[in-house]
Amino acid sequence: MKIRPDDGESAYATGFANFITWAESEDEFKKSVLECLEEYEWQMLSVDNVRPVDPRSTYREEIEEIIERARTNPRACIFGTFHTYPVS
16 A cells, blocks of 8 residues: 655655455455545555454454444444555
């Protein structure tokens, strides 16, 4: 994912975030996330590891929290922390 710079920054930030949204397929997932990103003027560069939430699994606290928030909102597209990394 690439996000546009804030007022004090001169370059785009590249990184990743975890997204939780309601979807029946990977294509539907991508469409929902793209719509979410457009609101922030961010760009999706790639999508990795799309899978349904497994109720038998345990997730990190942040992920558990956004799963719970999305559970009662079928229009939800919620993302976690944006982790940046350098691009050469």
